[in-house]
Amino acid sequence: MRSLTIIAALLLWAGGALAQEAADAVAPERGGAGVVATSPAVADAQRHKQAGLPVVADDWMVAAAHPLAVEAGAKVLRNGGTAADAMIAVQLVLGLVEPQSSGLGGGGFLVWWDAQSRSLTTLDGRETAPLAATPQMFQTANGEPIGFFEAVPGGLSVGTPGTPALLHAAHQRWGRADWPTLFDDAIRLAKDGFTVSERMHRSVVREAPTFAPFPETVAYFLPDGAPVAAGQTLRNPAYADTLESFAKYGPEVFYTGRIGKAIVQAVRDAPNNPGLLSELDLAIYQVRERAAVCAPYRDHDICGMGPPSSGALTVGQTLGLLSGFDLAAMGPDSVEAWRLIGDASRLAFADRGRYLADSDYVPVPTQGLLEPGYVAKRAELLKGDGALPEVTPGVPEFDHALNWADGDAIELPSTSHISIVDSYGNALSMTASIESAFGARLIVAGFLLNNELTDFSFRSHRDGVPVANRVEPGKRPRSSMAPTIVLKGGAPVLLIGSPGGSWIIPYVTNAIIAHLDWGLDVQQAIALPHIVNRFGTYDLEAGTSADALADPLRALGYEVRSRDLTSGLHAISVGDVLRGGADPRREGVALGE
Numbered sequence: 001m002r003s004l005t006i007i008a009a010l011l012l013w014a015g016g017a018l019a020q021e022a023a024d025a026v027a028p029e030r031g032g033a034g035v036v037a038t039s040p041a042v043a044d045a046q047r048h049k050q051a052g053l054p055v056v057a058d059d060w061m062v063a064a065a066h067p068l069a070v071e072a073g074a075k076v077l078r079n080g081g082t083a084a085d086a087m088i089a090v091q092l093v094l095g096l097v098e099p100q101s102s103g104l105g106g107g108g109f110l111v112w113w114d115a116q117s118r119s120l121t122t123l124d125g126r127e128t129a130p131l132a133a134t135p136q137m138f139q140t141a142n143g144e145p146i147g148f149f150e151a152v153p154g155g156l157s158v159g160t161p162g163t164p165a166l167l168h169a170a171h172q173r174w175g176r177a178d179w180p181t182l183f184d185d186a187i188r189l190a191k192d193g194f195t196v197s198e199r200m201h202r203s204v205v206r207e208a209p210t211f212a213p214f215p216e217t218v219a220y221f222l223p224d225g226a227p228v229a230a231g232q233t234l235r236n237p238a239y240a241d242t243l244e245s246f247a248k249y250g251p252e253v254f255y256t257g258r259i260g261k262a263i264v265q266a267v268r269d270a271p272n273n274p275g276l277l278s279e280l281d282l283a284i285y286q287v288r289e290r291a292a293v294c295a296p297y298r299d300h301d302i303c304g305m306g307p308p309s310s311g312a313l314t315v316g317q318t319l320g321l322l323s324g325f326d327l328a329a330m331g332p333d334s335v336e337a338w339r340l341i342g343d344a345s346r347l348a349f350a351d352r353g354r355y356l357a358d359s360d361y362v363p364v365p366t367q368g369l370l371e372p373g374y375v376a377k378r379a380e381l382l383k384g385d386g387a388l389p390e391v392t393p394g395v396p397e398f399d400h401a402l403n404w405a406d407g408d409a410i411e412l413p414s415t416s417h418i419s420i421v422d423s424y425g426n427a428l429s430m431t432a433s434i435e436s437a438f439g440a441r442l443i444v445a446g447f448l449l450n451n452e453l454t455d456f457s458f459r460s461h462r463d464g465v466p467v468a469n470r471v472e473p474g475k476r477p478r479s480s481m482a483p484t485i486v487l488k489g490g491a492p493v494l495l496i497g498s499p500g501g502s503w504i505i506p507y508v509t510n511a512i513i514a515h516l517d518w519g520l521d522v523q524q525a526i527a528l529p530h531i532v533n534r535f536g537t538y539d540l541e542a543g544t545s546a547d548a549l550a551d552p553l554r555a556l557g558y559e560v561r562s563r564d565l566t567s568g569l570h571a572i573s574v575g576d577v578l579r580g581g582a583d584p585r586r587e588g589v590a591l592g593e
Contacts (some may be wrong), residue, residue, distance in 0.1 A: 039071060041071075041074070041591055042067045042070070042071060042589055042591070045067075045070075045582070045589035045590055045591050046067075046589055048523070048590075049523065049581075049582050049584055049589060049590075050584070052523055052524060052527055052584075053523055054521050054522050054523040054573075054579035054580055054581050054590070055579070055580040055581075055589075055590040055591065055592055056577050056578070056579055056580075056592070057577065057578045057580070057591075057592025057593050058577055058578065058592075058593070059423045059578075059592070059593050060077040060078075060420075060421060060422050060423045060578070060592055060593060061419075061420070061421045061572045061578040061579075061580045061590060061591070061592035062074055062077060062086055062090065062418070062419070062420045062421075062580075062590070062591055062592070063418070063419045063420075063570035063571065063572055063580045063581065063582050063588065063589070063590035063591075064090050064094065064416070064417070064418045064419075064570055064582075064588055064589075065094060065098055065101065065416045065417070065418075065499075065568055065570065065586060065587070065588040066093070066094060066097045066098055066197070066587055066588060067587070067588070067589050068093050068097050068185075068189060068194060069089075069090045069091075069093035069094045069097060070090065070588065070589050070590070070591050071185070071591070072089040072090055072092075072093045072185035072186065073086035073087065073089050073090040073418075073420065073591075074086075074591045074592075074593075075089070075185065076088075076089045076177060076182065077420070077422055077423065077593075078593065079177070080176065080177075080423070081175075081176055081177040081182075081422070082174050082175060082176050082177075082422050082424060082426055083112075083174070083420040083421060083422040083426045083427060083428040084112070084170040084171055084173070084174035084175050084426075084428060085171065085174075085175045085176060085177040085182055086420050086422065086428075087110075087167075087170060087418055087420055087428055087430055088167045088170065088171060088175075088182045089182045089183075089184075089185060089186070090418050090420075091163070091167060091418065091430075091432060092104075092167075092182070092183060092185075092186035092243060093185055093186045093189060094416055094418075094432075095186070095239070095447055096186055096189055096190055096194065096236060096239055097189070097194050097197070097200070098197075098199070098200060098416065099200075099438070099447065099448050100200065100203045100204075100207070100414055100434075100437045100438045100448070101414045101415055101416045101433070101434065101437075101499065102163070102414075102415060102416040102432040102433055102434055103163065103432075103434060103447045103448055104161065104163050104164050104242065104246075104254070104447045105161050105163070105263075105434055105439060105444065105447045105448050105449040105450050106127065106161060106162070106163050106432060106433050106434035106435070106439065106448075106450040106452065107125045107126045107127040107159070107161060107162030107163055107166070107432065107433065107450065107452060108125050108126075108162065108163055108166055108430055108431055108432030108433060108481070109122065109123070109124060109125065109126065109305040109309050109311075109430065109431055109432075109479070109481050109483050110122065110123040110125065110166060110170060110428065110429075110430040110483065111292065111303065111304055111305060111428070111429045111430070111483045111484065111485050112170070112173075112174065112426070112427070112428055113426060113427040113428075113485050113487075113492050114174070114426060115424055115425030115426050115427075116424075118490060118491070120292040120294075120303055120485065120487075121173075121289060121292070122289070122290050122291070122292045122304070122305050122306065123166060123169060123170065123287050123288070123289055123290075124162075124287065124288040124289070124290050124305070124308065124309075124476070125162035125163060125165060125166025125169070125287050125432075126162055126308055126309075126452075126476040126477070126479060127159030127160055127161060127162050127450055127452040127453070127476065127477070128159055128160045128162075128281065128285060128474050128475065128476055129159055129453055129456070129471055129472065129473060129474060129475050129476075129477070130159075130160070130275070130276040130277045130278060130281045130473065130474075131278065131280065131281055131473045131474055132276040132278065132473065133276055133453070133471050133472065133473050133474075133475075134471065134473075135460035135470045135471050135472060136460060136471075137156065137276070137453075137471055138151050138156075138453075138454070138456070138458040138471065139458065139459075139460070145458035145459050146458065148454060148458070150273075151273065151451075151453075151454050151458070152210075152436055152440065152441075152451045152454055153210050153213065153214075153272050153273065153440060153441045153451075154213070154270040154271070154272035154273025154274065154275065154440060154441070154442070155266070155267035155268060155269075155270035155272075155273055155274045155275025155276075155277070155440065155442065156270075156273035156274065156275045156276070156453070157273070157275070157435075157440050157450075157451035157452070157453045157454045158263075158267045158275050158277055158439075158440050158442065158449045158450060158451065158452075158453065159277075159450060159452045159453045159476075159477070160277065160281045160282055160285045161254065161263070161285075161449070161450060162285065162287065163432060164246065164251040164254040164255070165251050165254075165255065165285060165286070165287045166287050166432075167251075168250055168251045169287040174426065179247065179250075180247040180248065182247075183243045183244070183246065183247040186239075186243055187240050187243045187244060187247075190235065190236045190237065190239045190240035190243065190446070191235065191237060191240045192235070193233040193234055193235040194233070194234060195231060195232070195233060195234075196228045196229060196230055196231065196232045196233075196234050197230060197587055198230040198587075199586065199587055200228070200230075201227060201228060201229055201230040203437055203438070204221045204222070204227040204228055205227045206437070207437050207438050207441075208221070208222060208227055210438070210441050211438075211441055213271045213272040213441075214270075214271070214272070214441050214442055214443070216442075216443040217438070217441050217442065217443045217448075220236070220443060221438075236446050237446075238445055238446030239445070239446030239447060240446070241445070241446065242259060242445040242446050242447065245257075245258075245259065254282065255282045255283055255285055256279075256282070256283050259444070259445050260279060260282040260283075261279065262444050262445055263277070263282065263444050263445075263449065264277055264278060264279050264281075264282065266442050266444045266449065267442070267449070270440075270442060281474075288360075290305070290306050290307075290359075291306060292304065292305075292306070292312075293305065293306040293312035293313055293316060293366060293370075294312075294316070294487075295312070295315075295316025295317065295319060295320055295370050296320070296323070297316075297319040297320065297322075297323055297512075297516070298323070298516050298517065299488060300486050300487060300488045300493065300516060301486070301487040301488075302315060302316050302319055302484060302486055302512065303484065303485050303486070303487060304316075304429075304482055304483055304484040304485070305481070305482070305483060306359070306364075306366060307356055307357065307358060307359040307364045307366065307478070308356075308357065308358040308359070308476040308477065308478050308479060309478075309479045309480070309481055309482070310352045310356040310478055310479065310480055310505070311431075311479065311480055311481050311482025311483070311484070311504065311505060311508070312482060312484070313352070313356060313366060313369055313370065314348045314349065314351075314352045314356075314480075314482075314505045315482050315484065315505055315508055315509045315512070316370055317347075317348040317351065317369055317370060317375065318341075318344045318345050318347075318348040318505070318506075318509045319344075319509060319512065319513070320370060320372075320375040320379075321344035321347060321348065321375060321378055321379045321382060322340055322341065322344050322379075322382075322513070323375075323379075324376070324379055325340050325382070327340070327341075327513060327517040327518070328517045328518065328519075331518060332514060332518050332520075332528060333545075333548075335549055335552040335553060335556065338531050338538075338549060338553065339386070339387065339553075339556055340382055341509075341510065341513065341531075341533075342387075342531075342532075342533030342538055342553075342558070343381070343382055343387065343388045343391070343533070344379075344382060345505070345506050345509065345532075345533050345534060346388065346391045346533055346534065346535065346536060347378050347381065347382075347388075347391055347394070348505075349391075349502075349505075349534045349535060350391045350392055350393045350394075351369055351393050351394055351396070352505075353393070354393040354468065355369065355393070355396075355468060356468065356469070356478055357468035357469040357475075357478050358469075358475045358476040358477070358478070360475070360476070361472055361475045362468045362469075363398070364468075365396045365397070365398035367397075368396030368397040368398045369396045371396065371397060373397075374394065374396050374397060377394075378394050385556075386556045386557045387553075387556050387557035387558045389557070391536070414433065414434060414435065414436050414437040414438070414439075414499065415431060415432065415433035415435075415481065415498075415499030415500065415501075415504070415568070416431070416432055416433070416499055416568065417429075417430070417431045417432075417483065417497035417498050417499060417568060417569070417570050418430045418431075418432075418497075418570065419495040419496065419497065419570045419571055419572045419580075420495075420572075421492075421495065421572055421574060421578055427485055427492045427495055427572075427574070428495070429483035429484055429485050429495045429496065429497050430483050430497070431481040431482065431483040431497045431498075431499070431504075433450070433452070433479075433481060433499070434448055434449070434450040434451070434452070435450050435451045435452045435454060435455060436451055436454070439451045439452075452477055453471065453477060454477075455469075455477035455478060455479060456469055456470060456471045456475075456477045456478070457469045457470050457471075480500075480501060480502045480503075480504045480505050481497070481504060482497055482498070482504050482505055482508045483497040484496050484497055484508055484512070486512065486516075491574075492574050493573060493574050493575065494512070494515060494522070494571065494572070494573050494574065495571060495572045495574075496508055496511055496512065496522075496569065496570070496571040496572075497569070497570065497571075498511075498567045498568055498569040498570075498583070499567065499568040500565075500566075500567050500568070502534060503530075503532060503534070503539075503565065503567070505534075506530075506532040506533070506534065507530065507532070507567045507569060508569070510528070510530070510531070510532070511525045511526055511528070511569055511571065512525075514528050515571075515573070521573065521579055521581070522571040522572065522573045522579050522580065522581035523579075523580075523581035523582075524581075525571070525581070526567075526569040526570075526571055526581045526582070526583050526584070527581075527583075527584050529541045529544035529545050529546035530544075530546065530565040530567065531546050531549060532565065533558070536558075536559065537558070537559045537560070537561060538553050538558045538559065538560045538561070539561060539563055539565060540553075540560060540561070540562050540563070541562075541563070541564070541565045542562045542563055542564055542565075546562075547562055550562065566585050566586070567583055567585055567586075568583050568585070568586045568588065569581070569582075569583045570582055570583065570588055570590070572590070578592055580592055
């Protein structure tokens with residue numbers, strides 16, 4: 001009887017999530033209700049956000065998804081730490097106070113500007129598929145893809161976590177503070193407790209049916225059988241113990257030590273969808289340094305993470321397609337501007353769906369997709385006066401075959417973004433994730449494991465043609481995470497990124513346009529109502545001025561829908577002063593001095 005109840009709950013949850021495409025089921029979270037201001041600085045930052053004003057500072061700045069995490073990073077920066085040091089403190093606290101979004105059981109991408117060498121570095125801390133994985137692991141016996149939510153809860157969707165290795169790699173390269181000191185705030189909060197936010201409470205309520213097969217997850221998030229309440233104090237002694245081991249022994253405890261063994265056991269013995277992860281998968285994991293991908297736009301270079309992320313390429317290509325149009329003269333209320341932006345996004349997404357995957361496994365035409373002649377030819381398609389009736393991938397110049405089928409991966413929005421500038425002039429933009437809300441729903445050693453393997457295409461072939469983003473042993477799934485540093489004259493002028501699944505790309509693109517073309521400051525650009533087109537349908541942020549564009553866009557030939565679009569943009573502009581912005585749809589803030 002109990003198993004039937006669990007199945008019914010899962011089906012009910014999956015049906016509701018599918019009805020909203022699973023990507024934006026979160027209601028708007030403006031103002032961060034339920035979060036107690038922990039200091040006068042945080043209270044002031046929240047007032048700035050609510051008033052639509054950026055936080056201004058001279059020396060350093062940090063913007064992230066929760067006030068407690070931002071305060072931890074601010075303490076590090078105030079004491080002379082680097083942006084890398086501060087990021088570690090921020091991420092460790094985020095893994096505690098918004099565990100549904102990111103943490104030690106997930107992965108991420110980091111873009112670093114080094115002030116001394118005046119150079120960009122990007123680090124890939126994306127999860128990897130087990131060596132035992134096959135292209136058919138998310139398929140039925142007859143070769144058809146299984147349902148997305150059939151794959152998410154349990155061990156099958158778990159990839160080798162990259163976040164612990166990424167944090168340590170960043171500290172080894174760019175850290176100044178003593179490694180153990182960066183854990184202090186997260187350990188204290190895990191032991192003494194933190195105040196549950198309204199956002200975390202609502203996330204637990206929404207996803208609670210999916211926790212049923214996993215006793216540890218139920219015990220933590222539904223103590224006494226009820227979801228943790230906003231304002232409640234929550235403690236996580238298991239997470240504190242993990243952090244103490246991580247601080248003392250480094251990432252080896254995750255990759256060759258006791259925590260790694262616990263991860264493997266939890267994945268392979270999961271009561272729902274047992275997985276394939278092995279101790280060898282953890283032992284061979286490596287953070288990879290990759291070449292930054294940069295695209296020109298309005299006398300700036302828009303730089304970010306290359307494959308396996310599709311973020312920088314798709315943001316850069318969208319902006320490149322728009323570079324020949326005077327968006328500044330049109331303004332943010334122009335339906336013509338949004339026709340151009342929407343169809344440029346669709347063209348870039350079409351190329352993304354066919355060509356982008358882990359470049360260690362699949363030849364990716366990175367240069368060809370951004371080559372000026374190819375971009376100009378694709379931009380010719382925008383010169384009509386209505387919606388493009390059909391969008392198909394282009395054929396960029398490349399010295400390899402381009403015979404790939406379109407993939408069908410679904411990406412969910414439970415992710416977090418951090419932007420930091422330190423007193424030395426270094427800049428960091430990092431996006432981290434466990435994929436869907438609460439990842440695979442498996443808790444190990446106080447943190448949730450990811451379900452990032454569901455970012456692969458479940459379909460391995462289409463009409464006999466292979467899909468670039470299919471599952472393969474050791475491969476990293478394609479991502480839309482788009483941590484971005486915008487350069488002008490060879491120096492940073494903007495750091496930005498967001499959660500949001502595949503919506504990340506237009507969130508970041510549109511905020512860059514708002515800042516560079518329409519002259520909005522970072523807080524105004526972040527707060528601008530979302531108007532997003534990826535695959536043909538225009539999504540307008542419900543309850544905002546974007547709704548006024550619904551009929552004009554329909555008149556141009558678009559299907560239009562109004563919906564919640566809960567981004568989590570965090571940005572810092574760099575000029576005569578630092579200006580920080582945090583998304584009013586969530587509870588984060590920007591702090592600086």
